Amino acid sequence: MITLKNTGNDVFIDGGVCAAKGFKASGVYCGIKDNPTKKYDICMVVSDVLCNAAAVYTLNKVKGAPITVTKKNLEKTGGKAKAIIANSKNANTCNADGEEKAYKMCCLTAEALGIKPEEVIVASTGVIGQILPIEPIEKAMNPLTEKLSYNGNEEAATAIMTTDTVKKEVAVEFKLGDKVCHLGGMAKGSGMIHPNMATTLNFITTDAAISSEMLQKALSEIVKVTYNCLSVDGDTSTNDMVCVMANALAGNNEITAENSDFEVFKKALFTVMMNMTRMLAKDGEGATKLLECNVSGADNLDTAITVAKSVIRSPLLKCAMFGSDANWGRILCAVGYADAEFDINKVDVSISSAAGKIDVCKNGAGIEFSEDIAKTVLTEDEITIDISIGNGNGSATAWGCDLTYDYVKINGDYRS
Amino acid sequence: MITLKNTGNDVFIDGGVCAAKGFKASGVYCGIKDNPTKKYDICMVVSDVLCNAAAVYTLNKVKGAPITVTKKNLEKTGGKAKAIIANSKNANTCNADGEEKAYKMCCLTAEALGIKPEEVIVASTGVIGQILPIEPIEKAMNPLTEKLSYNGNEEAATAIMTTDTVKKEVAVEFKLGDKVCHLGGMAKGSGMIHPNMATTLNFITTDAAISSEMLQKALSEIVKVTYNCLSVDGDTSTNDMVCVMANALAGNNEITAENSDFEVFKKALFTVMMNMTRMLAKDGEGATKLLECNVSGADNLDTAITVAKSVIRSPLLKCAMFGSDANWGRILCAVGYADAEFDINKVDVSISSAAGKIDVCKNGAGIEFSEDIAKTVLTEDEITIDISIGNGNGSATAWGCDLTYDYVKINGDYRS
Numbered sequence: 001m002i003t004l005k006n007t008g009n010d011v012f013i014d015g016g017v018c019a020a021k022g023f024k025a026s027g028v029y030c031g032i033k034d035n036p037t038k039k040y041d042i043c044m045v046v047s048d049v050l051c052n053a054a055a056v057y058t059l060n061k062v063k064g065a066p067i068t069v070t071k072k073n074l075e076k077t078g079g080k081a082k083a084i085i086a087n088s089k090n091a092n093t094c095n096a097d098g099e100e101k102a103y104k105m106c107c108l109t110a111e112a113l114g115i116k117p118e119e120v121i122v123a124s125t126g127v128i129g130q131i132l133p134i135e136p137i138e139k140a141m142n143p144l145t146e147k148l149s150y151n152g153n154e155e156a157a158t159a160i161m162t163t164d165t166v167k168k169e170v171a172v173e174f175k176l177g178d179k180v181c182h183l184g185g186m187a188k189g190s191g192m193i194h195p196n197m198a199t200t201l202n203f204i205t206t207d208a209a210i211s212s213e214m215l216q217k218a219l220s221e222i223v224k225v226t227y228n229c230l231s232v233d234g235d236t237s238t239n240d241m242v243c244v245m246a247n248a249l250a251g252n253n254e255i256t257a258e259n260s261d262f263e264v265f266k267k268a269l270f271t272v273m274m275n276m277t278r279m280l281a282k283d284g285e286g287a288t289k290l291l292e293c294n295v296s297g298a299d300n301l302d303t304a305i306t307v308a309k310s311v312i313r314s315p316l317l318k319c320a321m322f323g324s325d326a327n328w329g330r331i332l333c334a335v336g337y338a339d340a341e342f343d344i345n346k347v348d349v350s351i352s353s354a355a356g357k358i359d360v361c362k363n364g365a366g367i368e369f370s371e372d373i374a375k376t377v378l379t380e381d382e383i384t385i386d387i388s389i390g391n392g393n394g395s396a397t398a399w400g401c402d403l404t405y406d407y408v409k410i411n412g413d414y415r416s
Numbered sequence: 417m418i419t420l421k422n423t424g425n426d427v428f429i430d431g432g433v434c435a436a437k438g439f440k441a442s443g444v445y446c447g448i449k450d451n452p453t454k455k456y457d458i459c460m461v462v463s464d465v466l467c468n469a470a471a472v473y474t475l476n477k478v479k480g481a482p483i484t485v486t487k488k489n490l491e492k493t494g495g496k497a498k499a500i501i502a503n504s505k506n507a508n509t510c511n512a513d514g515e516e517k518a519y520k521m522c523c524l525t526a527e528a529l530g531i532k533p534e535e536v537i538v539a540s541t542g543v544i545g546q547i548l549p550i551e552p553i554e555k556a557m558n559p560l561t562e563k564l565s566y567n568g569n570e571e572a573a574t575a576i577m578t579t580d581t582v583k584k585e586v587a588v589e590f591k592l593g594d595k596v597c598h599l600g601g602m603a604k605g606s607g608m609i610h611p612n613m614a615t616t617l618n619f620i621t622t623d624a625a626i627s628s629e630m631l632q633k634a635l636s637e638i639v640k641v642t643y644n645c646l647s648v649d650g651d652t653s654t655n656d657m658v659c660v661m662a663n664a665l666a667g668n669n670e671i672t673a674e675n676s677d678f679e680v681f682k683k684a685l686f687t688v689m690m691n692m693t694r695m696l697a698k699d700g701e702g703a704t705k706l707l708e709c710n711v712s713g714a715d716n717l718d719t720a721i722t723v724a725k726s727v728i729r730s731p732l733l734k735c736a737m738f739g740s741d742a743n744w745g746r747i748l749c750a751v752g753y754a755d756a757e758f759d760i761n762k763v764d765v766s767i768s769s770a771a772g773k774i775d776v777c778k779n780g781a782g783i784e785f786s787e788d789i790a791k792t793v794l795t796e797d798e799i800t801i802d803i804s805i806g807n808g809n810g811s812a813t814a815w816g817c818d819l820t821y822d823y824v825k826i827n828g829d830y831r832s
Contacts, residue, residue, distance in 0.1 A: 061760040062752030062780070094748055096781045128745025129782035143674030159637055238749050316827055329544025333654050336478030343475040364478070365512045365580070366545035405821050411732055412739030 001273075002282050002290070004170065004381075009351030015296050016153035016169030020207035021049035021249040027159030030140035032133060033089040040159035042137060044144045045084040045203060046113060051245040051413060053081035053121065056223050056242035064091050065098025066122045067241060069106065071116040072331060075323045077143045079212025081245055084203055084379075085109040086123040087137065088162050093238045094129040096371040101132045109170050112141040125162055125188060125201050155188040159203055161238035163410055166189055168279040174268045176252035181208040183268045185244075189336060200280055202227065202242040204272060208265055209248035210255040217258075219244050220264045226273040228331070230281055231313045241301035244269070280398035283380075286406030289321055290293030291399065293385045303340040307389060307397035310338035318403035321383060326374035328360035348388045353380035418691075418698050418706070420586065426687045432585030434624035438464035441568035443575030448549060449505040449542075453751040455650030456575035458553060460560045461619060462501040462529060467661040469497035469537065470632035471660075472639050473514035474656035480507050481514025481666075482538045483657060485522065495628030497661055500619055501525040502539040504559050504578050504604070508548040509540070509654045517548045529558040541578055541604060541617050573602040576617055579826055590684045592668035592677045597624040599684045601660075603692040603784055616696055618643065618658040620688060624681055625664035628673040633674075634682045635660050642689040645677040645721060645814040646697055646727045660685070697815035702822030705737055707815065709801045714810030719756040722819040723805060724814035726754035734819035738801060742767060742777035742790035747801060764804040769796035770818035 004012055018025050027043040035041070055072060057067050074081065085105050093099050106120040124132065147155070159166040173182025189200025194259065210218070224241055255261050282290035293311045298304035311317060314334040320327040330347055349361035355376045358369045377383075420428055434441050443459040451457070467578055469490060474484050488819070490497065501521050508514050513563025522536040540548065562573070573583040605616025633706060664670065671677045698706035709727045713719035732749035736743040747765055763775035771792045774785045793799075 012802040029437070060749065061754075062748050091745075094745060094781050125745075129747060129777070238752060260687075270752075319824055319827030322824065325542075325828070329510060329654075332478050333476065333544060336476040336654060338477075347822065361510070361545070365510050403824060403827075405729075405824050406823050408735055408819055408824060411735030411819075412741070 002273050002279050004238060005278060007271055012174050013171045014180065015171050015203050016157055016184050017045055017186045017203055018150055018153035019171030020205045020247070022207060022247050023205045024148040025156035026144050026147035026148055026149060026310045027152065027155030028140055028143045028147065030136040032087055032136050040090045040155060042087040042144065043150065043156035043159035044109065044267050044396065045156055045205065046148060046182050047082055047205070047245060049249065050080055050119065051084050051213040052210060052215055052241060053079055053245045054212060054219045054348045055121070055241060055243035056258050058195065058238060059313050060238045062094065062123060064239035064240045065095065065102040066092055066124045066317040067239060068099055069102040070121050070123065070241065073106065073120065076118045079216070080119060082115050082119040083109055083113055084121045084123070086160050086201065086203070088160050089126040090124060090130055090132045090133040091128045091239050092124040092381060097131065101134055104134055105137060108138055108141050108218045119192040120144070121243050123201050123239070123241055125160060128238060144281060153186065160188040160258055162188060163285055164283055166283055168276055168283070170272045170275045172268050172271050172323045174249070174264060176264060179250045179252040180361065181210065181250040182206065183272055184348050185272055185276060187280060189280045197269035198380045200227065200240055202276060204242070204244040205247045207248070208245065208246055208251065208255070209249040209252050210246045210265060214262060215244055215246055216268055222266060222269050222273050225396060226270065228276045229309060229396060230277045231309060231400045238405035243249065277399050281401050284401035285410045286404040288381065288399030288404055290382045291321055291385065291401055291403045292383070295389060295399045297390040297392055297394040298342065299390065299392040300394040303342060304394040304396035305398070306334060306340040307335055307338045307387065308396050310334045311385060312398040315403055318400065321378065322402035322404050324375055324378035326358065326369070326371065326378060328366065332364070334360060335380045336385060342389045346390045350386045351377060352384045352386065353377045353382060355380050355388065418695050420691050421694060423687055423690070427589045428589045429589050429598065431587050432573055432600050433461055433602045433621050434569035435587030435617055436598040436663070437782060438623060438663050439621045440564040440566055441572035442560050442563035442565060443568065443571030444556055444559045444563065446552040448503055448552050455542045456571060457505045458503040458556050458560065459572035460525065460564065461621065462564055462574055463498055463621070463661060463663045465663050465665065466496050466498050466535065468628040468631055469495055469659060469661045470628060470635045471657060471659035472635060474654060476654045478507035478510065480540060480652045480655035481511065481518040481644065482508055482540045483655060484515055484535050485518040485613055486539065486657065488665060489522065489536065491702040492534045495632070497537050498531050498535040498537060499525055500537045500747055502537070502576050502617065504576050505542040505671060506548045507540050507542045507544045507547055507655050510545040513547065517550055520550055521553055524554055524557050528561045537659050539617050539655070539657055541576060561568035569602065569829065575603040576602065580700055582699055583615045584692055584699070586688045586691045587685050590680060592624060592666070592680060595666045595668040597666040597668060598622065599624065599674055601662055601688055601694060605696045615684060616643065616656055618647060618692060619657070620660040622660065622662045623664070623666040624662055624671070625668050626662045626681060627664065630671050630678060631660055631662055634678070637687050637702050638682060639655045642686065642693045645725060645812060646693045647725060647814065647816045653714040676824050678811050693815050695819050700817035703817030704797065705818045707737055707801065707817055708799070708816045709803065710811065711803045711805060712811040713804040713806040713808055714758065715806065715808040716810040717812060719758060720810040720812035721814070722756040723751055723754045723803065724812050726750050727803065727813040728816035729803060731819055737794065738818035738820050740791055740794035742774065742776060742787065742794060744782065747810055748777060748780070749804060758805045760826055762806050766802045766804065768794045768795060768800045769798060771796050
């Protein structure tokens with residue numbers, strides 16, 4: 001398991017998507033695909049009251065049908081939602097009847113809960129281009145609603161897993177005025193992960209009161225420096241989505257402008273999303289190591305992001321990290337082909353982990369270091385690469401993982 | 417071995433970099449790095465007379481010192497060269513004394529051959545960031561010049577190999593007016609290969625008479641649709657270079673304008689570079705299969721190239737091809753995230769090989785196909801993916817390979 005990263009005085013709590021007041025969840029196995037282990041494959045999340053909601057979606061031209069339907073729903077309601085229905089094992093993407101089926105999922109959920117279909121956020125993840133069977137989903141409605149519970153977060157988090165090896169949940173507690181608020185979420189994603197607006201499926205809930213507009217603003221800002229700085233394999237999925245639902249049950253004054261409460265809220269959102277990003281990276285398909293690349297000294301944020309992402313994406317570096325090989329030339333190579341402006345002769349690189357730190361490159365050229373210490377540093381399972389590219393104030397972090405035999409194994413025969 | 421692809425009435429001949437009149441070559445083991453097998457690690461190519469020369473280089477900001485020196489040399493001579501000196505095992509990149517050493521290699525070669533240092537094209541390939549020992553290279557000058565031969569092409573082609581498993585040579589014969597001309601070359605490259613101006617080291621020689629300016633024009637045009645449409649792993653090397661030397665010994669009227677002779681010359685250059693691109697793709701690190709992606713119906717050439725390269729680069733597709741899995745959803749996914757304009761609902765996809773052809777996607781949605789036939793098609797070692805994205809006239813091909821356990825193995829511990 002990953003050690004949660006505390007950015008200050010974060011108070012981590014249990015509960016994931018049910019950590020905030022008034023959110024119930026459930027998960028069941030309905031049989032979308034034959035599965036002898038009967039791993040849960042569909043989940044429901046419901047708020048006791050109507051929520052303000054915001055979402056960001058994949059930028060892939062091929063968009064899963066659920067993305068299209070969720071987008072339409074949120075437009076129709078003006079950013080309101082009450083429930084989430086999400087399945088794994090089938091992405092419902094590139095199917096002629098995809099939108100129809102995705103909307104049908106909303107209707108079934110709405111009927112089961114006595115709400116409107118457009119108040120439902122729908123998501124699917126799994127294989128692309130296979131017809132989604134609707135019968136198992138129809139039959140799942142009763143057990144899903146019956147099992148709904150304020151402690152159902154683990155069931156739900158399990159149900160959205162595909163090749164994930166661990167479920168991913170983070171939640172924090174924070175204060176707005178004198179009101180205690182909660183924000184938590186669950187995520188799935190292991191392969192087909194590369195930054196481009198909302199990687200993977202992520203559902204976040206909060207009991208803070210915040211307008212849909214400010215919620216969207218916070219989400220768009222934070223996703224840029226968290227999920228969008230994550231790369232497992234450079235493949236931008238067709239079904240990526242992050243959505244946040246805020247039900248206001250904490251009773252704070254509603255956030256409707258960029259005030260100090262908004263900053264506090266964004267910090268909580270950042271902590272949850274950043275740690276979920278780290279979880280997603282560490283559980284990348286076949287991964288044995290979490291890689292974190294910090295770029296500083298850039299002229300601006302975008303340059304720092306571009307360079308950090310270029311390094312994290314390099315297959316050669318990822319292989320070297322798997323082999324615990326301090327082949328820093330590959331880091332510099334990936335810095336060099338990043339599409340950004342900076343002076344390559346001012347680049348310094350160091351590599352660190354819980355076992356220590358080594359400087360490997362100064363002013364764009366190699367410097368001597370102990371290969372023994374390097375090996376010790378790189379044998380750890382959480383590796384940090386620090387890169388300074390100049391004297392500017394721009395800095396950013398990107399997250400990824402090593403490239404291993406198991407990545408090839410998992411993806412050489414994923415469908416069967 | 418690869419089957420050479422004939423684009424019309426190409427006449428393939430032996431001889432590689434020595435196929436053209438008046439070019440000698442040699443290769444020896446000089447010991448740049450300890451190597452018990454004493455595999456050749458340095459080569460020399462010399463023309464009997466001064467040549468017109470042209471080159472294209474990596475766009476990586478980190479440029480190997482030999483690139484900088486070769487560029488300066490060609491500027492100084494106004495596009496003339498007489499010899500090539502190239503070593504493997506050490507890229508002479510990111511070293512404080514890199515340029516000095518690269519220029520020293522030119523001086524040593526010039527002295528040995530009685531020519532000017534600026535008439536030498538210098539290239540290095542191998543590990544980045546390790547000091548290049550100059551003594552072994554000094555000592556190699558005598559054996560290299562002594563062994564120079566009009567049949568030395570194989571020795572030279574072997575000496576530039578790094579993780580390549582086979583040497584790469586192609587040559588053709590063609591006519592300009594009533595003169596028989598020859599054009600041939602050698603290439604190296606297996607990993608750190610991704611299109612961005614002149615991937616890998618490639619040396620091409622011809623006895624055709626053509627001005628430096630027209631040679632550069634032909635090279636820039638052809639590199640765009642050959643080497644720059646090649647991707648093994650998405651990593652753009654720091655030392656990529658393609659250079660062409662033309663010594664005019666065939667006696668044709670010198671090509672100085674875009675006339676019909678220029679078209680004939682470009683066709684010969686295309687045949688050689690396209691087939692070397694295919695060789696590089698098929699010998700990609702750890703590869704078991706050559707992947708060729710043809711995109712047609714695009715609005716223009718650039719759109720076709722962008723889409724074809726996006727597909728060829730996808731790690732998920734590459735793994736699926738390794739596993740002979742017709743997971744076409746990954747093809748469509750990679751088409752979808754290509755940074756280009758087209759209508760995803762007009763995309764058709766088929767997959768073929770020597771064993772047959774299957775249509776897998778029509779108008780952006782999956783169609784039924786026999787998984788048995790698919791498996792038979794995909795078990796071959798040369799796979800073609802045909803993608804139509806509309807009604808335009810733009811078409812392009814990109815080349816790559818599958819992603820395998822051996823890629824991870826090779827790159828998990830390349831330095832040692």
